[in-house]
Amino acid sequence: MNYQSVFSELVHDREDTLQDTLKRTYRILFLEDNPDDIELMRHELSEAGMDFISEQTDKRLDFGKFVSDFKPDIILADYSLSTFNGMQAFYILRKEDLLIPFILVTGALSEQLALECLKEGVDDFILKSSFKRLPAAIANAVKKKEVEQEKNLIAQELRKSHDELQLLVERQQSTIEDERMSIARDLHDELGQTLTALKIDITMLRKKLSSGTLTDQIVITEFDSITKLINKLTGSVKRISSGLRPETLDELGIIESIRWQAAEFEKRYEIKCSTFLNSGPTVLDRNLSIALFRIVQESLTNVVRHANATQVEIFLEQIDDFLFLAVSDNGKGIHEDQLKSSQSLGLIGLRERVRLFNGKLNIRSEEANGTMVSVMIPLTQSNQS
Numbered sequence: 001m002n003y004q005s006v007f008s009e010l011v012h013d014r015e016d017t018l019q020d021t022l023k024r025t026y027r028i029l030f031l032e033d034n035p036d037d038i039e040l041m042r043h044e045l046s047e048a049g050m051d052f053i054s055e056q057t058d059k060r061l062d063f064g065k066f067v068s069d070f071k072p073d074i075i076l077a078d079y080s081l082s083t084f085n086g087m088q089a090f091y092i093l094r095k096e097d098l099l100i101p102f103i104l105v106t107g108a109l110s111e112q113l114a115l116e117c118l119k120e121g122v123d124d125f126i127l128k129s130s131f132k133r134l135p136a137a138i139a140n141a142v143k144k145k146e147v148e149q150e151k152n153l154i155a156q157e158l159r160k161s162h163d164e165l166q167l168l169v170e171r172q173q174s175t176i177e178d179e180r181m182s183i184a185r186d187l188h189d190e191l192g193q194t195l196t197a198l199k200i201d202i203t204m205l206r207k208k209l210s211s212g213t214l215t216d217q218i219v220i221t222e223f224d225s226i227t228k229l230i231n232k233l234t235g236s237v238k239r240i241s242s243g244l245r246p247e248t249l250d251e252l253g254i255i256e257s258i259r260w261q262a263a264e265f266e267k268r269y270e271i272k273c274s275t276f277l278n279s280g281p282t283v284l285d286r287n288l289s290i291a292l293f294r295i296v297q298e299s300l301t302n303v304v305r306h307a308n309a310t311q312v313e314i315f316l317e318q319i320d321d322f323l324f325l326a327v328s329d330n331g332k333g334i335h336e337d338q339l340k341s342s343q344s345l346g347l348i349g350l351r352e353r354v355r356l357f358n359g360k361l362n363i364r365s366e367e368a369n370g371t372m373v374s375v376m377i378p379l380t381q382s383n384q385s
Contacts, residue, residue: 307331
């Protein structure tokens with residue numbers, strides 16, 4: 001996978017796209033049996049400068065087909081047709097949960113009946129004597145439905161975010177307990193046993209001192225043994241502390257930390273891990289450095305758990321005002337359902353880390369052709385050192 005092409009796509013995705021409503025082309029479905037009325041409506045829309053394409057039907061059986069195939073932005077329906085009327089069409093849409101803007105067009109409609117139609121959910125009604133109001137009514141109805149759809153989408157995203165947050169909290173508690181158990185096991189198995197051996201050696205040395213049986217060679221041998229145990233203790237402490245937070249992150253910066261992480265990963269799991277750290281900043285804001293380090297760490301953990309990969313590549317590069325990080329493997333890939341699942345807590349955690357820095361996360365995966373996790377984060381004055 002070409003990480004530079006992925007970066008270009010992320011930049012393109014970040015650019016705001018402004019829709020020019022004046023140039024919008026509306027798709028209008030006329031539910032009308034009078035060709036003269038249709039021609040009048042088309043004329044008013046053209047006179048108002050509205051760009052549109054349209055279809056027309058007055059039959060119940062054809063209505064559903066036009067809705068599914070033509071996909072109208074709005075429906076203009078005559079209240080009364082010979083065999084089919086506007087409200088019947090509206091109820092069909094509501095039964096199918098289709099949020100298509102719907103305007104009734106009628107020659108005459110009592111105020112009471114008009115209010116009842118509006119209460120049912122019809123967006124507007126137009127008298128055939130007032131077609132001048134039609135362009136504004138269409139624009140307002142379409143905008144209203146777009147706002148409703150946006151609100152529904154936001155509500156769905158909020159519910160999804162709430163569920164994901166709950167899962168992340170539960171996972172965090174579980175992870176904390178797992179880390180405590182791991183640290184406790186390391187302290188007991190490595191530090192505890194080494195300290196016990198060191199205590200025994202010192203006790204034996206003291207007894208030999210008391211008995212007066214020491215020779216120079218025994219002293220040298222005993223101190224060599226004690227020194228080895230102390231070195232072992234030092235190595236264990238360094239390994240455990242590096243697992244929590246590598247010293248290189250504070251001392252040498254993010255680039256050397258990623259190199260260290262890649263080397264440790266390759267040594268531990270026997271998966272080749274190459275780094276391409278080109279012109280990236282060596283010193284970053286502390287919080288951003290930690291986030292990048294954890295993103296690499298989480299990505300490598302996912303490779304071990306799921307990818308069945310034999311090779312991993314890590315890219316870090318500053319391009320213009322962006323920091324681009326990517327972790328690519330040659331494993332079996334990730335199914336699209338897993339990428340979207342609210343149960344993929346590792347991926348959710350990655351998104352949350354990136355979101356905190358106003359960044360963009362992209363996961364590109366191809367079956368049997370590996371996965372690339374890429375991150376683009378803007379380098380502002382606030383997060384540069």
